[in-house]
Amino acid sequence: MSSYLLKTLTKKEEIDRIIRDTIDEVLVLRFGRCTDAVCLHHDDILAKSATDVSKFAKIALVDVDSEDVQVYVKYFDITLFPSTIFFFNAHHMKLDSGTADHTKWVGAFHIKQDFIDVVEEIYRGAMKGKMIVQCPVPPERIPKYQLLYKDV
């Protein structure tokens, strides 16, 4: 389906390698299941914009069901799928979108242009040396969710 354009990673070494080897490009890692409906929508948008951002970004999918990957799931504290994490030159880039969690983007993007805007913003911030950037997506298109801390 959409993932024939995008690489799917299942092993830890693969993830390590891709994070290390992406130089001067934003690395977009999507954590999710390829069977989930929201994930499919998200993947579709990622696949369509893959060629457009190819000059300054690289996109990869991580299947959250394999065991190697659980380390990363725990490290990044990923509970809702799909979650997207951005890297630049092996630095983890944070995104302030008005939600509680700045380390990742939770949920699917509504339109292709939103995703491209986010990636461009991350690129610009990273080239300037920032570690966190403001999200350019208007708040009505940001997926809302609630973070539970120890079931509170």
Next chain:
Amino acid sequence: ATLEDSFLADLDELSDNEAELDENDGDDGKEEEDIDMDMADLESLNYDDLDTVSKLQKSQRYIDIMQKVEEALGKDSDGAEKGIVLEDDPEYKLIVDCNQLSVDIENEIAIVHSFIRDKYKLKFQELESLVHHPIDYARVVKKIGNETDLTLVDLEGLLPSAIIMVVSVTALTTKGSPLPEDVLQKVLEACDRALDLDSARKKVFDFVESKMGSIAPNLSAIVGSAVAAKLMGTAGGLSALAKMPACNVQVLGHKRKNLAGFSSATSQTRVGYLEQTEIFQSTPPGLRARASRLVAAKSTLAARVDATRGDPLGKNGKALREEIRKKIEKWQEPPPARQPKPLPVPDSEPKKRRGGRRLRKMKERYAVTDMRKLANRMAFGTPEESSLGDGLGEGYGMLGQAGSNRLRVSSVPSKLKINAKVAKKLKERQYAGGATTSGLTSSLAFTPVQGIELCNPQQALGLGSGTQSTYFSESGTFSKLKKI
């Protein structure tokens, strides 16, 4: 009487002059005759006889060549003898003669045409501009004859119907009159002569065309033997054709078309005999201009090969034809499909600053004005004037200087707050300037103890004598404070 005598004397003088002129004419007589002979072709108006104008058909050369052509057309062509060098081949010589003859026939037709036209002008003047082609003109003249009413004349098949219509309409309003009988006879004779010449020309062309395969194999491989024969005929020989540049070859045989009110946008310009080639007819109309140029160029190359007899088998010609065909096919290919372009890297391309008249006008509003420029400059050796006078306030530079017809400066007191130091200096000067002090003030001060005491009134005000420096002054303020 004396007046009459003087007139008679004048007349005598005139006759004397004529006698002198006649003598001079005698010497120049021969030259004039020669000139007349040259002018004969152009001034055939003066000559009533057709034969003095058109001599070609009577000439021996013409008769010989036509005889040979008829013979050659009659018998089937025998195998070309390749052993003989081209120049010695009698058939080739005949072809060369034929080419020359066809050019001569063409010139002759033009002469006869002008003869007919001049005679027929009295009857139907506008016909000449409506029907351009000489042979068509001759045919039409023959058909109309002396007829005044053109509805009785059937011009079908001679001309396109649009032209027939225009001719009939013009005939109604023409101011010509029917010709006298003998003139009419001469005109008809001339028309017959023109048609004979045309048929002779056709015969010559057919003969050359049948021989074209052995004469110019490369050229006929590209454009076909009929067109090749026509090109050769019009150019006046194979070597003449080879010497022509390709742009000339392209328009060889271009006919002047009568527009008759139609638009000239649809007419094809700059194509001559090449229009009749198979290649040209099979290209789509949009590419025809390019194709005609290409064919003209390649056929010129082929003609040059043939003129030097470089390729007797015609392989070169076939290769050129193949090349032409491939090129025309390539032109008709659709353009390659568009690839989706990836977005450019953000902030990699610097913003393009646009210039232009609008921007310049905007910048003009913030530019340094002439007044400011003058104020910034200073003259050498003259102290500049300033707003508060004497070096205080804003300097005026070259503004308002004597001799410059530029801006004048009027002293309007500024509403801006003045610095404390500057205010003190101003007041000091005001008092030192002095002319406006009241007459009742005095520098004498009366004190009860000492009596009259002369003191400086400025000192009382705290201004000092003007020579006190502000640096060491007791009443002065701190000029500089520094935080430790």
